[in-house]
Amino acid sequence: MKLLHTADWHIGKQLNQFNLIDVQKDAFQQISTIAKDEAVDGIIIAGDLYDRAIPSVEAVKSFDLMLKQLNLEQNLPIYAISGNHDGANRLNFARDWFGTQQLYLNTKIKEALIPIETPTAQIFLLPYFDPQDARIFYNVSVESNELRTIQQAMERVVTDIIAQFDPQKRHILVTHFNVQGTDNENYELTSETTSTVGGLNTVAASTFAAFDYVALGHLHLWQASPTKQIRYSGSPVKFNTKEAQNKKGVYIVDIPDDGPIKYTFKEIIPNKDLYVLRGTFAELTAPATYEQYPAKGAAFFSIQLLDRPQAKNIRQQLEEIYGDVVELKYHVNSTLVNTSHQQLQERADISDSEIIKQFYAAVMAPDELSQAQSDMIDHILTTLRSESEEQA
Amino acid sequence: MKLLHTADWHIGKQLNQFNLIDVQKDAFQQISTIAKDEAVDGIIIAGDLYDRAIPSVEAVKSFDLMLKQLNLEQNLPIYAISGNHDGANRLNFARDWFGTQQLYLNTKIKEALIPIETPTAQIFLLPYFDPQDARIFYNVSVESNELRTIQQAMERVVTDIIAQFDPQKRHILVTHFNVQGTDNENYELTSETTSTVGGLNTVAASTFAAFDYVALGHLHLWQASPTKQIRYSGSPVKFNTKEAQNKKGVYIVDIPDDGPIKYTFKEIIPNKDLYVLRGTFAELTAPATYEQYPAKGAAFFSIQLLDRPQAKNIRQQLEEIYGDVVELKYHVNSTLVNTSHQQLQERADISDSEIIKQFYAAVMAPDELSQAQSDMIDHILTTLRSESEEQA
Numbered sequence: 001m002k003l004l005h006t007a008d009w010h011i012g013k014q015l016n017q018f019n020l021i022d023v024q025k026d027a028f029q030q031i032s033t034i035a036k037d038e039a040v041d042g043i044i045i046a047g048d049l050y051d052r053a054i055p056s057v058e059a060v061k062s063f064d065l066m067l068k069q070l071n072l073e074q075n076l077p078i079y080a081i082s083g084n085h086d087g088a089n090r091l092n093f094a095r096d097w098f099g100t101q102q103l104y105l106n107t108k109i110k111e112a113l114i115p116i117e118t119p120t121a122q123i124f125l126l127p128y129f130d131p132q133d134a135r136i137f138y139n140v141s142v143e144s145n146e147l148r149t150i151q152q153a154m155e156r157v158v159t160d161i162i163a164q165f166d167p168q169k170r171h172i173l174v175t176h177f178n179v180q181g182t183d184n185e186n187y188e189l190t191s192e193t194t195s196t197v198g199g200l201n202t203v204a205a206s207t208f209a210a211f212d213y214v215a216l217g218h219l220h221l222w223q224a225s226p227t228k229q230i231r232y233s234g235s236p237v238k239f240n241t242k243e244a245q246n247k248k249g250v251y252i253v254d255i256p257d258d259g260p261i262k263y264t265f266k267e268i269i270p271n272k273d274l275y276v277l278r279g280t281f282a283e284l285t286a287p288a289t290y291e292q293y294p295a296k297g298a299a300f301f302s303i304q305l306l307d308r309p310q311a312k313n314i315r316q317q318l319e320e321i322y323g324d325v326v327e328l329k330y331h332v333n334s335t336l337v338n339t340s341h342q343q344l345q346e347r348a349d350i351s352d353s354e355i356i357k358q359f360y361a362a363v364m365a366p367d368e369l370s371q372a373q374s375d376m377i378d379h380i381l382t383t384l385r386s387e388s389e390e391q392a
Numbered sequence: 393m394k395l396l397h398t399a400d401w402h403i404g405k406q407l408n409q410f411n412l413i414d415v416q417k418d419a420f421q422q423i424s425t426i427a428k429d430e431a432v433d434g435i436i437i438a439g440d441l442y443d444r445a446i447p448s449v450e451a452v453k454s455f456d457l458m459l460k461q462l463n464l465e466q467n468l469p470i471y472a473i474s475g476n477h478d479g480a481n482r483l484n485f486a487r488d489w490f491g492t493q494q495l496y497l498n499t500k501i502k503e504a505l506i507p508i509e510t511p512t513a514q515i516f517l518l519p520y521f522d523p524q525d526a527r528i529f530y531n532v533s534v535e536s537n538e539l540r541t542i543q544q545a546m547e548r549v550v551t552d553i554i555a556q557f558d559p560q561k562r563h564i565l566v567t568h569f570n571v572q573g574t575d576n577e578n579y580e581l582t583s584e585t586t587s588t589v590g591g592l593n594t595v596a597a598s599t600f601a602a603f604d605y606v607a608l609g610h611l612h613l614w615q616a617s618p619t620k621q622i623r624y625s626g627s628p629v630k631f632n633t634k635e636a637q638n639k640k641g642v643y644i645v646d647i648p649d650d651g652p653i654k655y656t657f658k659e660i661i662p663n664k665d666l667y668v669l670r671g672t673f674a675e676l677t678a679p680a681t682y683e684q685y686p687a688k689g690a691a692f693f694s695i696q697l698l699d700r701p702q703a704k705n706i707r708q709q710l711e712e713i714y715g716d717v718v719e720l721k722y723h724v725n726s727t728l729v730n731t732s733h734q735q736l737q738e739r740a741d742i743s744d745s746e747i748i749k750q751f752y753a754a755v756m757a758p759d760e761l762s763q764a765q766s767d768m769i770d771h772i773l774t775t776l777r778s779e780s781e782e783q784a
Contacts, residue, residue, distance in 0.1 A: 054446060057479070057481040057482060060481065060482055060485050061481060061484070063485075064484070064485050064486065064487075068488055072488055072489075087449070089449040089452065089453060090449060090452055092453070092456070093452050093455075093456050093485070093486070094456065094485070094486035094489060094490065095456075096460055096464055097464075097486060097489040097490050097492070097493055097495065098486065098489050100489070100492060100493060101489055101492060103489065
């Protein structure tokens with residue numbers, strides 16, 4: 001059995017007001033072609049199909065066409081779940097009609113307990129849920145100490161899934177969480193996850209030991225995969241500047257009736273790539289620099305200016321050269337401006353609150369941040385960090 | 393061929409903040425039972441399935457369950473279209489999967505040109521559209537004089553539909569407009585439409601002369617049906633106080649291979665009815681009055697007080713007797729207060745702007761409305777009227 005594993009399509013997502021739909025449509029066509037070339041038996045989409053609970057009309061139309069092409073035209077079974085960005089209830093609409101054509105789209109915990117049966121495998125589609133959803137599903141009162149964390153809730157759900165196992169078949173789980181931990185095997189992948197290990201929103205990889213393969217969504221980098229059998233496919237498109245350096249793609253997972261599973265990463269080449277540039281204004285406006293990059297309009301650029309140029313219309317001048325400047329950052333405090341790569345690297349190690357403190361001191365000198373102000377900033381940064389993790 | 397014709401479900405609609413979903417669900421179950429008892433061959437839902445373009449999660453869930461019950465459990469073909477309240481693009485989602493199970497849901501003009509073929513009939517599902525949609529579909533420029541009105545646009549669409557006619561079959565049209573005109577036959581129905589005849593938003597009944605039956609949605613009163621072959625089923629539920637006196641239901645339309653069509657109106661009894669009460673506070677709080685009506689909580693009441701009682705907590709006292717008071721109107725201008733039915737009837741004939749003029753004169757005496765103020769009020773009333781027609 002050969003499956004294509006993808007996730008985190010986030011259809012309708014924008015990159016700082018820049019519409020990514022054409023890049024997403026092109027990436028989708030590459031996925032469709034890979035599925036054809038590899039003659040896969042089905043497509044896994046591990047959550048975050050849309051970017052938000054009420055997607056735009058354009059996003060709804062695009063998703064409908066994509067599902068139609070894979071499922072009704074290429075006749076491929078689809079194994080999909082809702083992620084934390086999807087509106088589970090709205091996405092549940094029409095589920096029973098999809099099911100008649102082998103388009104399986106689960107949005108509720110209870111639906112995960114009924115596997116999709118193929119001749120050689122059972123596929124469990126477990127959508128994103130939070131501990132509150134699990135407490136409601138298992139009828140556990142709010143006052144109870146049970147199912148407080150996602151780890152506790154996941155253990156309970158996995159126990160119930162295992163109870164459905166047919167020992168004659170292989171067992172595949174599709175789900176959408178921040179899964180952490182390694183199997184300490186001779187593991188080929190480097191874990192480059194940016195998430196905090198062991199946080200409140202993480203699930204231990206060991207929870208999924210019973211499965212032959214766990215197809216994950218949620219983290220956008222396939223390099224964040226915790227173990228050999230538990231993998232993120234990553235998003236098919238670069239969604240923010242942190243992902244600019246990373247290759248995107250899908251996994252082809254070849255699951256024989258018995259024996260080891262074979263994994264192949266198939267790269268998706270963006271039809272409009274994302275570059276992060278850092279330098280002085282003079283450097284970035286020099287032909288020697290910009291001639292290394294795609295012509296105006298053929299790529300997205302995130303630009304970090306390392307000096308404070310006296311020139312007017314900085315953004316306009318950069319846009320004339322680079323086209324779509326999705327992000328433009330200035331460094332106003334000269335003490336922070338470092339042009340060498342090594343120094344830049346050092347600055348990256350300063351904490352966010354320290355950067356704010358230095359910025360304040362430079363701008364408001366001789367005043368410095370008071371303790372109360374510092375505490376408030378730390379509190380805000382902590383809140384922001386936990387929110388951005390939830391939205392990952 | 394026997395069809396059940398319903399329309400204007402407006403799932404998720406509220407009556408002045410009062411949730412109607414339980415009344416809607418109960419009316420739906422009656423429709424489902426009528427379909428079973430009458431052994432119909434299919435269900436027509438002539439638009440306004442939802443009440444707004446982005447319906448609530450509760451509305452989406454309810455509609456999904458209703459479609460599932462009729463189509464997947466009772467195995468009935470469904471012939472549905474979007475109305476002016478529906479978001480056509482969003483409602484188009486999953487259409488191709490629905491189609492595999494004979495759930496036909498059209499939201500675009502072009503879809504209406506491909507009939508659903510039964511052994512004896514062609515069913516054309518023409519969703520609500522405006523002249524602008526037709527100009528885009530027919531590639532007519534904005535500057536052109538063509539397709540300016542809905543009447544012109546409809547004539548063009550109907551011509552294209554007729555070109556698809558199979559002369560061996562009967563021809564049924566499902567659509568969602570304000571259709572006016574009578575056939576001057578010995579027509580059994582009384583036209584009680586409240587809409588303006590011949591307005592900009594109306595289509596002449598004669599436009600549909602080629603069809604054996606036209607199943608309409610848009611106007612909520614089945615009594616507004618323009619001709620014998622062109623009928624409104626009306627909404628299954630009373631959505632405002634103007635509909636309080638009217639029976640609700642569906643049509644059973646029995647279309648033989650040849651010969652006259654038989655129409656039967658099947659009443660739907662609301663599980664929570666709507667009453668409009670008018671009287672003085674003393675009258676309405678007297679047991680002799682309220683004992684005539686369902687007990688507290690078992691009905692909705694719209695109450696018009698014909699006096700200015702000195703009592704405190706008027707609304708609270710009325711709610712203690714009647715329960716769900718969806719509307720409470722006071723008459724503050726004593727010159728407008730009339731308790732006899734005949735006088736009330738007379739006042740109903742005064743125009744809205746005249747009522748406002750009298751109100752202003754009474755409250756602000758000795759001042760009266762200036763000409764500029766009068767003009768402004770007339771303008772607002774005209775705008776309101778055209779908007780409410782659009783939303784009808």
